[in-house]
Every structure is written in structure tokens, then in C-alpha cells.
Amino acid sequence: MILVTGGAGFIGANFALDWLRERDEAVLNLDKLTYAGNLENLATLKSDARHTFVRGDIGDGALIAALLAQHRPRAVVNFAAESHVDRSILGPGEFVQTNIVGTFALLEGVRAYFAGLSDAERAAFRFLHVSTDEVYGSLDADDPPFAEANQYQPNSPYSASKAASDHLVRAYHHTYGIPVLTTNCSNNYGPYQFPEKLIPLIIHNALAGKPLPIYGDGSNVRDWLYVGDHCAAIRRVLEGGRPGETYNVGGWNEMRNLDVVHTVCDLLDELSPRPAGSYREQIAFVTDRPGHDRRYAIDASKIERELGWRPAETFASGIAKTVRWYLDNADWVAHVTSGAYRQWTDANYGARA
Numbered sequence: 001m002i003l004v005t006g007g008a009g010f011i012g013a014n015f016a017l018d019w020l021r022e023r024d025e026a027v028l029n030l031d032k033l034t035y036a037g038n039l040e041n042l043a044t045l046k047s048d049a050r051h052t053f054v055r056g057d058i059g060d061g062a063l064i065a066a067l068l069a070q071h072r073p074r075a076v077v078n079f080a081a082e083s084h085v086d087r088s089i090l091g092p093g094e095f096v097q098t099n100i101v102g103t104f105a106l107l108e109g110v111r112a113y114f115a116g117l118s119d120a121e122r123a124a125f126r127f128l129h130v131s132t133d134e135v136y137g138s139l140d141a142d143d144p145p146f147a148e149a150n151q152y153q154p155n156s157p158y159s160a161s162k163a164a165s166d167h168l169v170r171a172y173h174h175t176y177g178i179p180v181l182t183t184n185c186s187n188n189y190g191p192y193q194f195p196e197k198l199i200p201l202i203i204h205n206a207l208a209g210k211p212l213p214i215y216g217d218g219s220n221v222r223d224w225l226y227v228g229d230h231c232a233a234i235r236r237v238l239e240g241g242r243p244g245e246t247y248n249v250g251g252w253n254e255m256r257n258l259d260v261v262h263t264v265c266d267l268l269d270e271l272s273p274r275p276a277g278s279y280r281e282q283i284a285f286v287t288d289r290p291g292h293d294r295r296y297a298i299d300a301s302k303i304e305r306e307l308g309w310r311p312a313e314t315f316a317s318g319i320a321k322t323v324r325w326y327l328d329n330a331d332w333v334a335h336v337t338s339g340a341y342r343q344w345t346d347a348n349y350g351a352r353a
């Protein structure tokens with residue numbers, strides 16, 4: 001079996017669902033259920049005996065030790081993190097706590113567990129750390145995309161905390177011989193993404209008749225990857241990745257934010273037309289994100305060359321699936337946008353001109 005942390009969040013839940021469709025190997029799913037964790041994402045696994053959910057914190061060393069001793073996983077896949085850049089700007093403390101201190105506690109648990117494994121079990125064991133392209137900093141328009149050897153230059157509390165966790169993971173390989181793998185991925189989109197991130201926020205606000213907030217002039221560039229492709233990449237790295245190596249994962253799909261928002265509006269115009277005119281009319285340019293990284297782009301040639309992974313979805317196919325999913329799952333959106341969601345949008349958008 002494998003231990004997945006953060007498996008009730010956006011990518012972790014997609015990963016658990018895909019894993020149990022693609023592989024016949026059990027998943028122990030450890031998640032703290034913060035605002036971003038949602039058991040509704042895992043509802044279809046309710047009667048699947050291969051899936052065990054435990055509510056808990058990766059920073060809880062005693063819990064980690066007990067789970068590892070009891071379930072004896074052959075791999076750990078670490079998704080658990082605070083993941084939203086804007087939240088890290090308004091309150092960095094939780095990011096340091098979970099992303100750095102929490103990853104450290106998890107690694108310490110794994111170090112003790114690994115020491116007690118047989119030689120054969122050690123050779124097969126993997127710790128896969130799911131990280132981000134944001135650790136590399138920001139690119140100018142003409143810079144080549146991020147390669148694995150790029151210097152780390154994180155610019156936000158979020159990316160700095162992820163960079164710190166990547167360094168700890170690397171150190172546990174070099175110092176203690178833990179067979180670690182790190183993936184640095186670009187912007188994901190798809191089902192179950194919390195509507196604080198650009199694409200689901202735009203879909204939600206558009207349908208609610210609210211402004212579609214674009215930070216700055218909308219010309220910041222991100223590289224978008226459908227979440228199912230990210231999950232497939234992680235499975236490939238877990239299977240065939242070389243311990244100690246990092247693999248960049250991306251969609252070969254750079255887009256300006258404004259173009260992403262236009263695409264979403266055009267799909268909504270087609271699938272759920274607004275009598276008053278195009279959803280594009282709701283676009284509102286607002287005060288920029290402090291320290292907003294200009295451009296991210298990923299060179300994903302290493303994972304293709306060594307492991308034969310390439311994204312299966314184009315942006316056109318992935319975004320159409322995604323918009324349809326949000327239209328078909330209005331209840332899911334209604335549940336996650338009730339309660340504390342309102343406080344978040346007031347805090348993040350209320351003060352922007």
C-alpha cells in the first residue's frame with residue numbers, strides 16, 4: 001500500500017481516485033482537512049475497501065510513526081501543504097508550519113521507519129515529494145523555461161516554504177539515503193479545485209454574476225496542466241524515477257491570465273449563456289498581487305526523455321472538461337463556498353481597488 005498525504009485536497013484527491021482506477025494497490029490517505037480538504041472529493045471511494053482515510057497532521061510525529069508502523073507502506077506521496085499564494089501573503093505562518101515544519105516531521109517519521117526495513121524493502125521504498133515550479137522564481141519574456149538545474153529563487157512566502165521543504169527532502173536523500181523523488185509542477189486545473197485559484201474562481205464568479213478579478217493588467221503568464229496529467233506524471237515518477245532526482249512537470253502550454261479568462265468566458269457563453277451578454281463583460285482589473293511573479297514556464301523534457309511522460313490533454317480539451325465539471329457539480333461548489341469562503345474573499349478582494 002501507499003501513504004498519500006493531503007489526499008482530500010484538489011490534486012491529492014484526483015491522485016487517489018486515479019490511482020485506485022489505474023492500480024490495484026491500497027491507499028492510506030492522511031489529511032488534516034483544512035479549509036482546502038474536503039471528504040466530498042473522495043465520496044466515490046466510500047465503499048472501496050482499498051481506501052482508508054485518517055484525519056491528521058503531517059506535523060504530528062507520533063501519528064506518523066504509528067501509521068507507518070501499522071500500515072507499512074512501500075511509498076509515501078506527499079501532497080499535504082498550504083497551497084495558495086494569496087493566503088501566504090496575508091498569513092505566512094501556516095505555510096511555514098505545514099510546508100516546512102510539517103514536511104520535516106514527516107521526513108523524520110520516514111527516516112525512523114526506513115531504518116527498520118529489510119534491505120529488499122529499503123530498495124523498493126520511495127518518498128515522493130510533490131512540489132511546484134514557483135520555487136524557481138519568475139522568468140522574463142525571453143528566458144528559457146525552468147529546467148531542473150535552475151537556481152531556486154522563490155519570491156512568495158508560499159514558494160519559499162515549498163523551496164525549504166524541497167531542500168529538506170533532498171538532504172534526507174544525501175544524508176540518510178532515503179530514496180526520495182521530487183516533482184516540480186506548473187499550474188494545475190481540473191475537477192475539485194477550490195474556487196480561490198484563478199480558473200475555478202472565474203467560473204464561480206461568472207455564474208454568480210460577480211466581477212472576474214484580474215490582477216494587474218492580466219499579462220502574467222502561467223503554464224497550465226490538466227490535473228489528470230499531473231497525476232499520471234506522479235505515477236510514472238514513482239514507478240521509474242531515479243532516487244534523489246527531481247523532475248519538472250508541465251503542460252507545454254504557456255498562457256497569459258487574460259487569455260485563460262477569455263477562454264473560460266467563451267466556454268461559459270456556449271454552455272450556459274447569460275441573457276445579458278458575454279461573461280467577458282464581468283471582467284474587472286484589480287490591484288495586483290504583491291510580488292506577483294511575471295512568468296512561469298516548464299521545460300518538461302527530462303521526464304519525457306527518461307520516463308516517457310507527456311501530457312495527454314490539450315488546454316482546449318482539459319478546460320472544456322473542467323468547465324463542464326463545474327457546471328455539473330453546482331452542489332459541490334455551493335458547499336465549499338458557504339461559511340468561511342466569504343471571509344476569505346472579503347479579506348483578499350475587499351481591499352483591492
Ligand code: NAD
Pocket residue numbers: 005006007008009010011012030031032033034035036037038056057058059078079080081082083084098102130131132133162184185186187188189194
Ligand atoms: P490544496 O490546497 O487543494 O490541498 C492541500 C491538502 O493538504 C488539503 O486537503 C489540506 O487539508 C491538506 N493539508 C494541509 N495541511 C495539512 C497538514 N498539516 N497535514 C495534513 N494535511 C494537510 O492543494 P493542491 O492544489 O491540491 O496542491 C497539492 C500539492 O501540490 C501541494 O504540495 C502544492 O504545493 C503542490 N502543487 C500544486 C499545484 C497547483 O497548481 N495546485 C501545482 C504544483 C504543485
Ligand code: DAU
Pocket residue numbers: 083084085086131132133134185186187188196197198199201213214215216220221222257289296
Ligand atoms: O505554478 C504552480 C502553482 O500554481 C502552485 O504551486 C500553487 O499551489 C497554485 O496555487 C498556483 O499558483 P498561482 O499563484 O500561479 O495560481 P493562482 O490560481 O492563484 O493564480 C494564477 C494566476 O492568476 C496568477 O498570475 C495570479 C492570477 N490571479 C489569481 C487570482 C486568484 C488573478 O489575476 N486573479 C485572481 O483572483
